[in-house]
């Protein structure tokens with residue numbers, strides 16, 4: 601993760617005020633290159649839910665990355681930005697008829713389902729859609745176990761494919777998501793091996809299945825170092841050799857692509873001493889960029905530029921709610937009102953889940969080092 605210099609932060613704060621979320625597009629390109637190098641035969645579809653900023657979309661589109669959408673709002677955004685709908689998949693296993701029509705109007709034709717009721721929703725659109733059946737693989741090693749909520753049992757796969765054929769609906773293949781922020785690749789490997797066996801069995805039957813979507817879950821470092829992406833993906837690459845050559849492999853990374861690209865920049869707006877402990881009130885908190893501490897179980901690395909003797913302190917957010925505490929027992933030098941506090945690795949599930957509670961102004965997103973168009977701010981350092 602590139603460090604932002606004090607000089608650049610100062611310049612951005614003088615120009616835009618705070619709170620900010622500063623996105624480094626050069627880092628975004630690095631994340632894409634690293635994941636592509638680690639998974640060379642896998643087509644990437646960025647999971648827009650992680651952070652649907654328009655410049656991030658522009659950058660990824662220019663790099664040939666596709667998009668995983670999960671709502672009509674996300675489809676509308678890509679439509680407005682003239683993203684090629686052929687480069688998109690709709691991955692929400694549960695949709696309304698409106699969601700399906702909205703996605704089709706945009707031009708997205710690949711949808712994920714995981715049960716019979718959902719399959720039936722596609723009967724009116726059978727000539728226009730291809731379906732992926734999502735399979736559940738529970739994982740205790742993921743911070744967010746997504747297979748608790750979605751995915752059919754592997755034992756239901758054959759039945760669902762057969763029911764789709766009976767309804768004249770085209771199944772293109774299988775998908776899974778073993779959970780977000782996985783600490784090891786073992787769940788991916790198990791899921792790939794299970795799906796690969798089914799795909800091999802279907803090679804001699806109709807319909808011929810041609811897609812395996814291995815989801816997201818690729819980890820980044822917050823407080824604890826995560827596995828390097830090359831090490832994480834090595835066993836995944838090995839497992840993918842079991843998938844028939846004819847099958848296209850795709851993935852839906854969110855966190856890995858955007859988390860390391862962004863820094864949250866806030867300022868101390870008030871201070872107090874409570875029970876001999878210094879409390880600093882920031883203009884950003886868990887209802888804002890730090891919302892991932894609630895919704896995503898994340899703890900972001902936090903630092904300040906101020907030097908001096910440190911003592912256990914509290915960083916609190918700006919709302920009236922007492923849950924709005926960013927860090928307790930954090931070792932800090934004495935801060936003054938106006939001092940800057942930086943949260944790192946904050947691109948995924950942060951701004952995306954921030955709220956308007958107390959009618960506070962959400963953080964402004966500032967992109968630096970844009971590659972997809974003329975840079976507006978130069979990155980120094």
Ligand SMILES: Cc1ncc(COP(=O)(O)O)c(C=O)c1O
Nearest residue numbers: 647691780816817852853854855
């Ligand atoms: C369907 C789907 N695809 C992809 C992702 C992105 O996962 P990650 O950010 O762990 O890569 C998610 C995350 O919730 C998801 O639900």
